Amino acid sequence: MKELVNNLKGDRVIWSFVALLALFSFMPVFSASSNLAYIGQGTGNTISYLLKHLAHIFIGLIIIYWVHKVPFHYYRGISLFALPVVWILLGYTLIKGTVIAGANASRWIQVPFIRISFQTSTLATIVLLIFVARYLSKKREEEISFQSSLRDLWLPVFVTLALILPANFSTTALIFSMILMLTFVGKYPIKYLSFIIGAGVAALLLFILLSKAFPDSHLFSRVSTWQSRIENFTSNKPGEDDYQIEKAKIAIASGGVYGLGPGKSVQKHFLPQSSSDFIYAIIVEEWGLIGGFGILALYLLLFFRFVIAAHKANSMFGKLLVVGLGFPMIFQAMINMAVAVELLPVTGQTLPLISSGGSSIWMSCIALGIIINVTKKEEEIAEENKEKAKRDAALKKLIDKQLAEEEEEDYDQRHDVGIDNETGNYSIEDQSKNPMNAVLNK
Template identity: 80%
Template sequence: MKELVNNLKGDRVIWSFVALLALFSFMPVFSASSNLAYLGHGTGNTISYLLKHLAHIIIGFFIIYGVHKVPYHYYRGISKIALPIVWLLLLYTLVKGTVIAGANASRWIQVPFIGITFQTSTLAFIVLMMYVARYLSKKREEEDTFKASLIELWIPVFITLGMILPANFSTAALMFSMVLMLTFVGKYSLKYIGFILGAGIAALALFVLLSKAFPDSRFFSRVDTWSSRLENFTTNKPGEDDYQIEKAKIAIASGGIYGLGPGKSVQKHFLPQSSSDFIYAIIVEEWGLIGGLGVLTMYLLLFFRFIVAAHKTNSLFGKLLVVGLGFPIIFQAMINMAVAVELLPVTGQTLPLISSGGSSIWMVCIALGIIINVTKKEEEIAQELSDKARREAALQKLIDKELEEEDEDFLEGNYSIEDNTTNPMNAVLNK
């Protein structure tokens, strides 16, 4: 075990926070899975869900370990190869997407021969952030034009978002905002960012108008859900999502300051998606305000550590990778918690590393592995510089010692004036 810990390179603080969040997740997942255990005339035994979550977490940490061993500059080329593959997966999801656990959005595909469901938009998120980081770092030293960036950067971005938008508006909106943030950090022209923001809003408006023109099309089936959720949130009009929000608010109010205690949630039996989308409400009900604020604090501290890691990174590509892959994890967590307390309309975003679900956990682990990889490389560079400085200091000390001994020999008269080979004074004069 000690040898395994010693092999964990990179930012130890990030490793620690990830481990703490993963360990904490077992308690709310074990408790909140009871409603799933009763579905379909089940027995209510949540042990199987706990073991399934344990398997997801263990595989996730193996993913982090494996990814953090790959030099992060390899992801420049990987992003170019992976993006067309992601487009094919997204297109397949639009056509053949399945419905999971009662969710009415076709966002998943079934992996053949394995039986695992996979949400392709989560993989697309990671690949797109790597692609944007690669482009911005490549163009740093070159004078870029809007036409060139439109072809190399924005067309791939809009193709990716366009295939995610019909089934998952919240993820597409989060991705678009993160891309804009990444281009801002990468010192892309603010004027061009403004143009792209306007184009994105216009494209969304066109999509909504087309949905009104073709209301029976499966491609636009989710637009009515978005509009009803937004209308319910802004006008307090009763809707199907009100049941979830009301149960979530009851759970949060019941928790009080100290909570009902681990496993003692009542609303977990009534709240749909209690182990995924609304798991934060169960956490507050069982652990109280203290537990809810504790989870929020851990995400904020992880966010601060991402900022520190980005600041320490000398490579622009590495810096953009940390920002582009790390910040969305924190923003997704904030969105999930904001939905639970009704600060935002229902979005379907999970709580990273805590909510149940294999594909969401594994994709977060891939992003964390790349971030830790960047910090590992910076530590290796710092260690090399430190070793070089120590070697130079030791060599200088040895030279100073030799010169000091030669000066003592010269002052004591141990050299003859004719000895040009050993007398340091003569050696200097001969030069």
Template identity: 75%
Template sequence: MKQLVNKLKGDRVIWSFVALLALFSFMPVFSASSNLAYIGHGTGNTLGYLVKHLAHICIGFLIIYWVHRVPYHYFRAISKIALPVVWLLLAYTLLKGTVIAGANASRWIQVPFIGITFQTSTLASIVLFIYVARYLSKTKEENEPFQTSFVQLWIPVFITLALILPANFSTTALIFAMVMMLTFIGKYPLKYIAFIIGSGIAMLAFFLLVAKAFPDSRFFSRVSTWESRILNFTTDKPDEDDYQIEKAKIAIASGKLGGLGPGKSVQKNFLPQSSSDFIYAIIVEEYGLVGGVAIVILYLLLLFRFVIASHKANTLFGKLVVVGLGFPMIFQAMINMAVAVELLPVTGQTLPLISSGGSSIWMTCFSLGIIISVTKKDEEVAEELEEKERRKEALQRLIDKELAEEDLAGNEKEEIFEEEPMYSIEDNSKNPMNAVLNK
């Protein structure tokens, strides 16, 4: 075990927080999966869901380990190549119209021959954030005109968002907000950022107008869902989402301070998506306000560690990568918890590293692997500097030793010359060779 830990490079604090969140996830997932176990005349056995979640977590940590060993600057070039591939996947996802268990799941595609469903927008967000970080770090010292940056930066951003928007508004809004934050941190001109925000709002308004004009089109089928969720959030109109929120609030109110205890949730049997979108409500019901606050603190500490890692990164690209991949993870967690307590409309965002699900866990772990790779590079640079200092000190000690030996040898020679008398040709009487010559 000690050897395995020693092989883990990078920020050990980030490793620790990720491990804590993953370990904590097993109890609420095991408990909240009971309603899934009864769906379709099931037996109610949740052990299979626990094993499945364990497999997802184990694969996720393998992803972190493999990715963190790759130098993070490799992803700089990969993002430019991967972005068109992501567009093809998003277009395929948009056209495919996958249905899972009779429900609209147009945000997912099914991987052939494996049967795993995969949400392409999560991969698209990672690639897009790295691409934006790459562009901002490349143009830091260059004053490119807005027309050039619009073509190289904003057209790829808008293409990606346009392919995600019809199926997932909340993810589109989150990605757009994070891109704006990245450009602000990357010191992109504020007047251009304001123009892009205005353009994004105008494009969204145009999309909604077209959706109103063609309400029966499959591409605009999610617009009515968005409207109902917003209306349900702002009014008292009963709806399916209202049912979810009511059950979530009952679960939170039942938890009180200390909770009902692990596995003793009642609302998990009535709350849809209790193991994914609304798992925070089950956590508060079983572990109380103490457990709910503890989860919030863990995510905030992880955010604080991301800030430290970004500050320590020795390149602008590394700083932006940590911000672009780390901050959305925390904001997604806050959105999930805000939905559970009805501070935001229902969005369908999972709780990173805690909610059940394969692709969401794996993409989160992929992002964490890249972030840890940045911190690992910083460690390597620090170790190289320390090694250079050690070598410099060793070389200096060696030079000092040689100089000391030379000084000692010089002193001994001087002493010899002082002790042995020097004889001249004239003073033959004192010359010891005369005795030999005389014989």
């Protein structure tokens, strides 16, 4: 265990916060999964959901470990090849996507043979933000023209967002806002950003107008849900989401300052998404305001470490990676908590590293692994390069030894049959060993 800890490179404070959030997540997930257990099994036994979450967290920590070993500049090229793959996956999700965990949107695809549901928009978020960071760092010393940026930057961005929008407006809005923030940090001309924002709003209005023209189309099935959520949030008109909000508010009010105690939540039996979208309400109900503010403080401290990591990064690409991958994680957490207390309309955003769900946890872990890689100190990188040089030297020595053995074996064979090592011909004194003599004698 000590050796494993010593192999962890990068910002140890980020490692600590990730470990704290992951460890804490077991208690609310174990408690809040009872609703799913009653619906799926009829028993209310949440042990299987706890073990499933344990597997997700364990795999996620392995992902962080292996990703933080890969030099972050490798992801420049990976994003170029990964983006077309993401488009294919998003298109397949729109056509063949499945609905899980009571959600009413097709955002997942089933991975063959291993029976795992995967939310493609989470992967698209990471790949797209890395792609944008790559473009901005590449163009840092050049004057960016609007026409070239439309082709090289914004066309891939809008294609990706257009494939996410029909099934997940909140994720689309979050990605678009994070890209705008990233381009601002990357010193993309502000005069161009105003046009991009206008184009984005116009594209959204066009999508809504098309949904009115083709109301029966599967592509526009979520527009009515967006509209009803906004209307319910801005008015006193009762709606479908009022049930979830009311139960979440009851859970928060019941928690008080100290909470009802771990596992003693009552509203977990009534909230449809108690282990994912509304897990923060269950946390406050069981752990009180102390637990609720404690989780909020952890995310804010993690955000502070991201700011420090971005400031200390040695390259512009590293700075943009930390901003592009770290800040959305914190904003997603803020959105999840704001929805639980009715500061925002209901969305499908989970609480990173705490809510149940495999793909959301794993994609957060990929982002954290890349960020931790950026935070490596120069001496840690030098140590890794030294270890790599030792491995390469040992491998070269092994190969040279193998080649020497093969040459020696070849020399022995040539000597046995009387072959001259310089000319390759049979020597006169060893002509009796020439295999051709046996043929001629016959």
